[in-house]
Structure formats: C-alpha cells, structure tokens
Amino acid sequence: GEKGIYQNDESKILNIRTGLDVKFSKLLKAGVQTVISARNNDATASRVNKAYGVAPVGMPYNEDGSVRLRPLGETNATISPIANYAPGVYIDNSKNLNINVYPYVEFTPINNLTVRSNLGISASLARNGFFQSERAYNPASEGKVTKEASYSTAIGQSYIWENYATYNFDINDLHQFTATGIISMGKSIGETSAIAVNGLDFDYYTYYNT
Secondary structure, three states, X not given: OEEOOOOOOEEEEEEXXXXXXXXXXXXXXXXXXXXXXXXXXXXXXXXXXXXXXXXXXXXXXXXXXXXXXXXXXXXXXXXXXXXXXXXXXXXXXXXXXEEEEEXXXXXXXXXXXXXXXXXXXXXXXXXXXXXXXXXOHHHHHOOOOOEEEEEEEEEEEEEEEEEEEEEEEEEOOOEEEEEEEEEEEEEEEEEEEEEEXXXXXXXXXXHHHO
C-alpha cells in the first residue's frame, strides 16, 4: 500500500500479471497474457493548513482522546483543522478492479507466411462512496447541521479482435518485400449510476445510507 502525507490518505494496490506461451509444432503456437489490477483508495480533505490561522491556546482533543470539534470552546465558531480525522466523520473511498486477457494464435502454414489472430478482452468495475457528517470541517464551518453522502458505480467491458497475415518474399534476390493484410474489429460498452443525498439521520451506515 501507499500512504499519503495526511491521515486517512492511503491506497492499497494489487497487480497480477501472468503469461503462457505454448509451441505445439513448427506450424502452430499459441499463448495468453493476463493482467489484473485492484485498487482500494481512501482520501481525506485535510484542513491542517488552517492551523496557521487558529490561536494555539485551545484543546484539540477531548478527555477521552476524541477530536474536539471546537478547540477554543463550544461558543467559539472556530472549527478544528483536524475535524475530518475523527472516525466516521469524513469518508471518501473508491475501489477499482481491472481485468485484461490477451490470447493469441499464430500459424505458419508455409515458409515466409505467418497468420496470427489476437484477441483483447477487458472488464472494469469501479465504486466510489462519499460521506460527511455535520461534524466534518466544511459543513461545520458553514453552519450546516445535515449529513450528506453519495454513491456511484461504473461497469465497463470491451474487446478487440485483430487478424493479420504477413508474407515475406524477394525478387531475383535483389528486392525484398513484405505484404500484410489486417482485419480488425472491436466493441466497447459501459454503464454508470450515481446517487447523492443529504439530510441523513444516521452516521453508522455512512454512504450506504443512500
């Protein structure tokens, strides 16, 4: 994983790559390459830079160790620059999964002639969830008293199929030529969905409240 410079900034990444090539004979060989990547990302809207404008006389934490929303007192409008670090107050999480598979077949029926077929298949999934309560820095600074959340998903899939033949020949051992014919086709589709709400009653379910 990778951690950012602010608390709750972190990315967990998994990458897998595999490959297989098989030569069945002098005329035929085939193989497949697979690439899988997964990412789980947590981000925070840090307001630590706001500390430069806050008088250093407050109490950043309560006696139980929790973040104090108003470090200069409940009657003071100053919001703690680490308000978003309180557990469950601010959540911005995204997950992504990408799968790519590339099989191929290559055929050499006669000398100097190669016929090859490549197929590329891709699929992707993505989800983003966002939640902030009235105790997060921005809502508290703006005097908001509601919780808000959003949830979005995306699904994509595509393929591309390429077939080509290459023939090498020469004339009188003086001139060399390469002739290539290519046929290619592909398709890509995707869909997305999103919902955003505010005025939620509970913190517990965060963005699943949507």
